[in-house]
Amino acid sequence: MDCSSTLTLSPSTGAFFLFLLVASNLLTFFLTSSPSTFSFTTTTTAAATMAPDTDTGESISVDSEGDETSPTISDLPPEFLAATSPQKLPLGYNPNFGSDTIYAPVGHPCILFPEELNKYMSYEINGSCPDDELLAQRLLLKGCEPLPRRRCRPAAPPDYIEPLPLPDSLWSIPSDKSVVWTAYSCKDYSCLVNRSHNQEGFSDCKDCFELGGREKFRWITQGHGLDFSIDEVLATKKPGTLRIGLDLGGGTGTFAIRMREKNVTIVTTSMNLNGPFNSFIASRGVIPLFLSVSQRLPFFDNTLDILHSMHVLNNWIPKKLLHFMLFDIYRVLRPGGLFWLDHFFCLEEQLEEAYVPMIETVGFKKVKWVTGWKLDRGPDMREMYLSALLEKPLKKSW
Numbered sequence: 232m233d234c235s236s237t238l239t240l241s242p243s244t245g246a247f248f249l250f251l252l253v254a255s256n257l258l259t260f261f262l263t264s265s266p267s268t269f270s271f272t273t274t275t276t277a278a279a280t281m282a283p284d285t286d287t288g289e290s291i292s293v294d295s296e297g298d299e300t301s302p303t304i305s306d307l308p309p310e311f312l313a314a315t316s317p318q319k320l321p322l323g324y325n326p327n328f329g330s331d332t333i334y335a336p337v338g339h340p341c342i343l344f345p346e347e348l349n350k351y352m353s354y355e356i357n358g359s360c361p362d363d364e365l366l367a368q369r370l371l372l373k374g375c376e377p378l379p380r381r382r383c384r385p386a387a388p389p390d391y392i393e394p395l396p397l398p399d400s401l402w403s404i405p406s407d408k409s410v411v412w413t414a415y416s417c418k419d420y421s422c423l424v425n426r427s428h429n430q431e432g433f434s435d436c437k438d439c440f441e442l443g444g445r446e447k448f449r450w451i452t453q454g455h456g457l458d459f460s461i462d463e464v465l466a467t468k469k470p471g472t473l474r475i476g477l478d479l480g481g482g483t484g485t486f487a488i489r490m491r492e493k494n495v496t497i498v499t500t501s502m503n504l505n506g507p508f509n510s511f512i513a514s515r516g517v518i519p520l521f522l523s524v525s526q527r528l529p530f531f532d533n534t535l536d537i538l539h540s541m542h543v544l545n546n547w548i549p550k551k552l553l554h555f556m557l558f559d560i561y562r563v564l565r566p567g568g569l570f571w572l573d574h575f576f577c578l579e580e581q582l583e584e585a586y587v588p589m590i591e592t593v594g595f596k597k598v599k600w601v602t603g604w605k606l607d608r609g610p611d612m613r614e615m616y617l618s619a620l621l622e623k624p625l626k627k628s629w
Contacts, residue, residue: 306345308352314379340374348375354383362386364414368503376526386411394514401488402442405514410507423506436504439482440511446485457574457603457618461489464537464571464620467598473536473569477528479560480543484512484519491517495537525552530563533628538564541573546581550589557593567625570595572617576605579613586617594628595621 304312317332324331341348347370354360360383371378392406407419417423420440427438439446454460465473473495478486481499490497500520501508512519520529524543538560544553560570577586582602599620608614 306349307342308349310354310356310382311341311348311352311379314352314381335379336377337379338371338375338377341370341379344370344373344375348379351378351380354380356382358383360385362411362413364411364503368414372502372523374525376523386413394516397516400514400516401491402447403515404440404442405511409514410510412507414503415505415507417506436482436506436508439485440506442483442485446483449485450489457601457616459571459573459599459618459620461493464569465493465495467569467620467622468567472567476535476537476539477530477563479538479540480524481512481539481541483508484515484517486539486541487512487517488515497537497539524548524556528559528563532562533565535563535568536565537569537571539571539573542576544572544575546577546586550585554589554592557590561593561595561623564623566623566628568623569598570619570621570623572619572621575617575619576614577617579615582615582617590619590621594624596624598622 315335315337317334320328320331320333347366350361351363351366351370360380364386367378367380388408388411390408392408394400394405394409395403404420404424407421410420412418417426423440425441427441427444430437438444450459450461452458452460454463471494475496476490476498478484478497478499481487481497481501484499484501487497487499498518498520499512500522501512502521502523503509509519509521522529544556548556564570572590575586597619599618601618603616603618604610605612605614605616
């Protein structure tokens, strides 16, 4: 685990980064001053040398590993280049931007997957988007985030039925006609509700569409052991001071529903992993955010009262990425805000050797900390759970 905040560069590495800086400046000079076509080869990644300007027609070849050539500008779809090209501000220099140009945000790994990117960005401008949710999600999970598609209308159900009104929508299964089912193995909500009983093998959040089952009792019973209750967590703060927050990887939005019943507004992040999770969350009447765990959280510093995560933050995430995520959670929580780490799982030796020290480097105060065995795959796996309630210090939180 690399939790050090100091980075020491070898002379060769330092020389490489100096070369990269000079090369990128030269590339920028040529792109802005010459209309001619040229080829530029370096040892950095394709994303670092992508030229988004569509007016010059340059071709840039990058060898990222010494034996594979990355895509050139000519390999990339025109609509992608149009979406990522700098745009001059109509009224010139703007002091808020500190520039006269807007540069569109786009996930830099997009260009590492030119075949998928070409499929995704091939559509009639001002027309309908292809029905390709699975392709879009795969690109997003590979780091092409935010996705670059901008100028087409997404597929929608032909006979769409509006969601039920509140509060009926909170604990009701929405109409099948509210979803485009193309990307999923299930083609209706009945299939999703019953898949924990009828479907073999693993599916993400396999039983969480079954609102009358285990989902109905999550976080409301008196907490014991690893299972904290919402009332137990809210009781750690003055009444009314936990008001807004985020559920990271929140399945079908039940945590947000339960917190809504306590007058706490929760936004839920979720992917559509073999199910229309985001559509389902919205149909229930709470807010979904479609983003991956590698995305920087779209909230300003020191703003959220509480952040909850159940099962998503686990040992499947690369350790350095997890360390970034923990610091990002710390960033968006206000001083005194709570991070509810719910059933984090890992191997027994990983917990003490890697994850406990990692969490401690971030600077949270431990309010509640419980570990226990994860036994669903048998004791021989030596898997552990950690449930923790962590507080960002109210004073000196920087």
